Amino acid sequence: AIQLTQSPSSLSASVGDRVTITCRASQGISSALVWYRQRPGKPPKVLIYDASSLESGVPSRFSGSGSGTDFALTISGLQPEDFATYYCQQFNSYPHTFGQGTKLEIK
């Protein structure tokens, strides 16, 4: 099974900051990577698919990059609702594994 390793596991930032979260796959997955945001007590919400495509309705402050084994999610201009946990997921092969998550907290 493909393993996804997110860095960092947790991150403190302020409203308006720019932050980047990375996701590394244990083997190449082309561009078959998705980013989700999960707020406490809520289901995940898709932000980015195909590594860099912005889901409809998602603010443009979210962007994704990468291919192969190394990927990144960047949030430019953090908003209060962005303090949550972020997960990557690969769709290249079964099982469609998730990363362990990155918790973004208010500084």
Add this chain to the structure above:
Amino acid sequence: EVQLVETGGGLIQPGGSLRLSCGTSGFTVSSNYMSWVRQAPGKGLEWLSVSYSDGSAYYADSVKGRFTVSRDSSRNTLYLLMSGLRADDTAVYYCARGLTYRYLDLWGQGTLVTVSS
């Protein structure tokens, strides 16, 4: 409104069986790619299974042979039949739709399964 609603969770003893339901509205479950994902208390997301419109399914190793996905087109409902439940199966279980085969675009609110004696 397009939505998913999971039901069927609860307290179950180790070794027991439970069937979760994922009711859908606003789209046809039988023609969509559907997944189950779970989240243990305070932990991350764990992918469990995918079910395709042709009836094929794939499972995570952690549940293979114990969990089975099925669909009822007449009820527009997806099911997860769980057997041989263990304490480490305790989690919130989510069903989700993959409108394409590339991501899960619609999620239910989840149903909590607690495995304990």
